[in-house]
Amino acid sequence: MHDDPTAMPAGVQYVYLASAALFILSLKWMGQVKTARHGNWAGIAAMLLAVLGTLFAGGISSQGFMWIGVAIAIGAVVGAPMALIMPMTAVPQRTALSHAFGGLAAALVGVAEYLENRGGDGLSTFTMGALSTEMLLGFLTFTGSLMAFGKLQEIITTKAVVYPGRNIVSMSTLALAILSAVYLTLNPHSTEAFALMIGASLLFGVLLIIPIGGADMPTVIAILNAYAGLSAAAMGFVLNNKLLIVAGSLDGTSGLILSIVMCKAMNRSFLNVLFAGVGAAPAANAGPKSPTGKTIVGFSIDDAKAVLEDTRLVIIVPGYGMAVAQAQHAVKELANVLAKQGTDVKFAIHPVAGRMPGHMNVLLSEADVPYDQLWEMERVNSLFPEADVAIVVGANDVTNPAARTDKTSPLYGMPILDVDKARTVIFIKRSMNPGFAGVDNRLFLLDKTMMVFGDAKKVMTELVAAFKEGAH
Amino acid sequence: MHEPSGLIDNLFVFVMASFLGLELIRGVSRLLHTPLMSLTNAIASIAIVGSVLITGRPHESQFITVIGAVAIACSAINAVGGFLITERILKMFKKRGND
Numbered sequence: 001m002h003d004d005p006t007a008m009p010a011g012v013q014y015v016y017l018a019s020a021a022l023f024i025l026s027l028k029w030m031g032q033v034k035t036a037r038h039g040n041w042a043g044i045a046a047m048l049l050a051v052l053g054t055l056f057a058g059g060i061s062s063q064g065f066m067w068i069g070v071a072i073a074i075g076a077v078v079g080a081p082m083a084l085i086m087p088m089t090a091v092p093q094r095t096a097l098s099h100a101f102g103g104l105a106a107a108l109v110g111v112a113e114y115l116e117n118r119g120g121d122g123l124s125t126f127t128m129g130a131l132s133t134e135m136l137l138g139f140l141t142f143t144g145s146l147m148a149f150g151k152l153q154e155i156i157t158t159k160a161v162v163y164p165g166r167n168i169v170s171m172s173t174l175a176l177a178i179l180s181a182v183y184l185t186l187n188p189h190s191t192e193a194f195a196l197m198i199g200a201s202l203l204f205g206v207l208l209i210i211p212i213g214g215a216d217m218p219t220v221i222a223i224l225n226a227y228a229g230l231s232a233a234a235m236g237f238v239l240n241n242k243l244l245i246v247a248g249s250l251d252g253t254s255g256l257i258l259s260i261v262m263c264k265a266m267n268r269s270f271l272n273v274l275f276a277g278v279g280a281a282p283a284a285n286a287g288p289k290s291p292t293g294k295t296i297v298g299f300s301i302d303d304a305k306a307v308l309e310d311t312r313l314v315i316i317v318p319g320y321g322m323a324v325a326q327a328q329h330a331v332k333e334l335a336n337v338l339a340k341q342g343t344d345v346k347f348a349i350h351p352v353a354g355r356m357p358g359h360m361n362v363l364l365s366e367a368d369v370p371y372d373q374l375w376e377m378e379r380v381n382s383l384f385p386e387a388d389v390a391i392v393v394g395a396n397d398v399t400n401p402a403a404r405t406d407k408t409s410p411l412y413g414m415p416i417l418d419v420d421k422a423r424t425v426i427f428i429k430r431s432m433n434p435g436f437a438g439v440d441n442r443l444f445l446l447d448k449t450m451m452v453f454g455d456a457k458k459v460m461t462e463l464v465a466a467f468k469e470g471a472h
Numbered sequence: 473m474h475e476p477s478g479l480i481d482n483l484f485v486f487v488m489a490s491f492l493g494l495e496l497i498r499g500v501s502r503l504l505h506t507p508l509m510s511l512t513n514a515i516a517s518i519a520i521v522g523s524v525l526i527t528g529r530p531h532e533s534q535f536i537t538v539i540g541a542v543a544i545a546c547s548a549i550n551a552v553g554g555f556l557i558t559e560r561i562l563k564m565f566k567k568r569g570n571d
Contacts, residue, residue: 023515094510108546
């Protein structure tokens with residue numbers, strides 16, 4: 001970094017420029033399904049250009065090539081199977097894990113740069129500031145993403161873990177990390193500040209994610225995505241490399257926008273997601289009875305089949321429960337059976353359904369549901385009043401009408417799917433446990449609602465079987 | 473060390489790229505948010521450029537080379553894995569009647 005920027009041959013800068021342009025095209029093409037695969041290919045081309053350009057720019061020793069070759073080979077051998085073998089339901093975990101790798105990579109480069117240069121006086125205040133930012137963001141993204149991975153993989157509890165004074169503890173840790181980063185920036189030779197900053201960043205990543213419950217994961221994954229990108233951009237400032245700045249800030253803004261979309265879809269602020277500890281304690285009234293004392297009865301498969309016969313429009317509302325039960329293929333089969341009897345079937349996708357942005361779309365596409373049957377919340381809500389039946393599979397809070405009407409509900413103000421406006425609602429549920437927010441769903445009490453208890457996949461499969469029997 | 477002009481150039485690029493990113497990402501259909509995330513994940517592994525540069529330089533301490541190599545491996549996992557999973561997800565998106 002301390003060399004004159006012109007030390008990199010001008011040719012490489014042109015290669016980097018082409019690479020940056022391809023990254024921009026890549027994101028542009030990603031905007032639409034039609035061109036999305038071109039987008040991915042543009043991204044691959046950009047990455048190859050960047051790596052090859054760097055390798056051929058000169059200045060790499062033969063021993064260096066050996067290390068680089070081995071490291072890239074290891075990365076490919078680990079990365080490829082992770083992408084190819086893993087089931088689609090595990091996409092959120094994989095994403096969290098890759099944020100961890102991204103954060104660690106940026107942080108380690110920061111550490112290496114620091115160790116290499118702290119002896120001399122090559123570290124200007126500005127470079128040192130960028131370097132500290134890179135390490136701070138990198139390390140907190142690393143542990144934060146590992147925690148998110150653990151929660152998504154259910155290695156650690158998916159519930160929000162809250163303890164008294166947790167926000168003070170988290171904030172003090174963050175303050176410590178930032179203060180030591182500032183101190184290190186001003187005194188690059190301070191090994192103590194260096195170690196303290198790393199320790200505090202690693203700890204803060206853990207503390208940040210512990211109090212966050214499973215249903216807030218879409219937002220958290222998006223925020224971690226932004227951090228990973230920003231740490232790469234900070235590395236660009238350290239290395240005076242504009243390609244890193246461009247690619248890093250593209251990734252950073254992408255994570256930022258996705259987390260804003262997620263927050264809006266829950267009518268909550270960033271800070272509320274991070275610090276409110278929603279989803280911590282199960283509600284006390286979680287029982288088979290509603291608060292009004294009305295007992296909720298379960299309906300049978302045949303009851304459900306009866307209302308689905310001779311329907312014109314059926315809207316299926318999938319949620320995380322569908323992913324857990326791996327029910328997407330069974331759901332698609334039901335959609336096929338309904339389509340065969342002449343019913344128009346649509347899928348209503350709430351933006352925060354599942355554990356990461358777009359989760360439901362991916363699962364249903366995996367089950368061969370054509371994407372023009374997947375309807376976004378804003379467009380599909382006007383169709384519910386015309387729907388004969390709405391089938392809720394593994395979703396809960398995103399269908400709770402209390403979000404529209406009950407000012408005392410924790411869900412109040414959250415945009416929901418207006419399932420209650422359909423003529424009949426079939427609600428498939430494993431048990432009477434409340435949703436993630438610990439709130440009873442008013443939907444259960446409506447006369448038009450038929451609760452069908454059981455595993456989503458089992459219920460779907462039985463429904464399909466009932467239809468097929470009837471056809472004989 | 474770079475001149476202050478280098479700093480302002482870099483800030484310029486950062487701000488422009490961020491605004492461009494905002495515009496581009498806002499245009500991405502919600503349908504594609506998961507593949508968008510795996511794609512940007514792969515793009516962020518551009519950090520590999522930094523780790524290649526530092527690993528390739530001769531160092532007094534082997535330790536720095538090792539740290540750099542670990543960073544390369546992390547980024548390579550993301551690049552290879554990210555692009556492959558994006559391709560795999562995108563292949564699944566089909567229009568009605570296309571299957």
